[in-house]
Amino acid sequence: MFAVIDIETTGGSPRTGRIIEVAIVVHNGKRVIEEYSSLVNPETPIDSFVAALT
Numbered sequence: 001m002f003a004v005i006d007i008e009t010t011g012g013s014p015r016t017g018r019i020i021e022v023a024i025v026v027h028n029g030k031r032v033i034e035e036y037s038s039l040v041n042p043e044t045p046i047d048s049f050v051a052a053l054t
Helices: 048-053
Strands: 002-009 019-027 032-039
Touching: 002 048
Parallel strands: none
Antiparallel strands: 002 019, 019 032
8 A cells, every 4th residue: 555645836936936736646556545635725825826726
């Protein structure tokens, strides 16, 4: 069993970019067991280009 984790950010530098979404998929090697996704308030405006990708 393994998990795939995806983190989306506001972009830019790793020092200044803020997390805006976290997604996790748990897989047993044959099929997806569980999925989780959550939006995060970065407390800063999100560029329209980044918002279109997320």
